[in-house]
Amino acid sequence: MTLIPTQTAPALDLPLVGGGTTDDLKLGTGDGGRFSLVVFYRGLHCPICRKQLAEINKRIEDLKAAGIGQVAAVSMETLERSSRVVDQWHLADLPVAYGLGEEAARSWGLNLSHAIKDGEPDLFNEPGIFILDEDGTLFWSSTATMPFGRPSLDDVIAGVRYAQEHDYPARGAA
Template sequence: MILPNTEVPALSLPLTDGSTWDLKSQKSEAFTILVFYRGLHCPVCKKQLQEIEEILPKFKDRGVDIISISCDTEKRANLSAEKWEISKLPIAYNLSIEEARKWGLYVSEAISDKEPEQFSEPGIFIIRPDFSLYASSIQTMPFARPQMEDILKALDFVTENDYPARGSK
């Protein structure tokens, strides 16, 4: 488990646009949000990423960068971008199971032929520009994820009130 106010693990992954994303190279004004999703097989993930795509400009206006990340292969990640019509939200792929565990994500094994052999369950990590964890939400199932509109409102409150990270003890 990564505690708030501690440095998060390094992370560098390929993106569906052909570039590479590196956490330690990020220069967000306010926060960087990592949205770990289950992969192409997950309809709940599709809905979540489409919602983020729709409100991405609201986050950008607040100096918040967002990336979506999965254990999917390049082929599956590209299919997600194409089939789900995600063109603005960066999609990273090839997250290893070892890396997923460093982030405290739960790992599942396939229960159908539509799923990869292993994949991480969802998680959201809100990271400060100094690469310390501000907040996280980790799920064991595809359900009960925080709504991104709620996160947006919470970040407005956090910024306006200089609200500290909680849960670091």
């Protein structure tokens, strides 16, 4: 299933490490800035995810300055493994949601993989980055079938700034 720009993003009501739910974040509402950033990561076993989420955690203020008011990292991981992600990766400022189900992952258009080595969950989502507009629709996305090849955070920030400064619409819905 492919999520098309301008379509309403699927519901995302998941628990957050430390309490609360993704509903509390008001993703896709324009609260705190026009855009929301939802980053789907593979899990505790992924060193590339660790690097990506650590950078996002450090650059929350840069994201806000660019117009991204809400940010969340999401995976199919358990509470225990997600808590380890937050603690071991030092993600004090980045909300981390866990427990994404297979059907929900597919509704976002994520690719799924089965474990091929020790330390990987039996089934997990591959990476995806989604920018939601203030009306809850998909503005921009990038998904991958492998852990590598993700857009840089600088490119995401530059793209969001450009879209706002030039009233650039969501593309790819034709």
